[in-house]
Amino acid sequence: MELTLISRGYCHLCHDMEKALLPLVLEYGAALSVLDVDADPVLEAKYDELVPVLLHGETELCHYFLDEPKTREYLVKIR
Numbered sequence: 331m332e333l334t335l336i337s338r339g340y341c342h343l344c345h346d347m348e349k350a351l352l353p354l355v356l357e358y359g360a361a362l363s364v365l366d367v368d369a370d371p372v373l374e375a376k377y378d379e380l381v382p383v384l385l386h387g388e389t390e391l392c393h394y395f396l397d398e399p400k401t402r403e404y405l406v407k408i409r
Contacts, residue, residue: 331408332361333391336383338368343394344382350396351384358405 335351337344348364355362367373367381377383383393384401386408391401 331358331386331405332363334385335362335364336367336373336377336381336385337364338366338381341381347382347384347396350398351401354398354401354405358409360405 333351333355335344335348337348348362351362354360365373367377377393380393384391384396386404389404391397391404
């Protein structure tokens with residue numbers, strides 16, 4: 331299972347979400363890819379003002395802040 335965090339380097343919310351995700355990633359054995367929204371014009375057009383955005387494939391799990399209960403519930407379902 332791979333989660334994707336759409337992020338940007340200077341975004342403190344992005345850094346906070348990445349840190350908050352680490353226990354869930356370890357608990358559920360997920361992989362986490364962090365993509366820089368500013369490095370990809372398509373991502374920037376889609377997610378610019380929403381970062382950080384947590385995705386599983388095309389499914390948006392949350393943005394701005396980690397919704398841990400929702401993310402945990404989703405991870406249990408797809409496990």
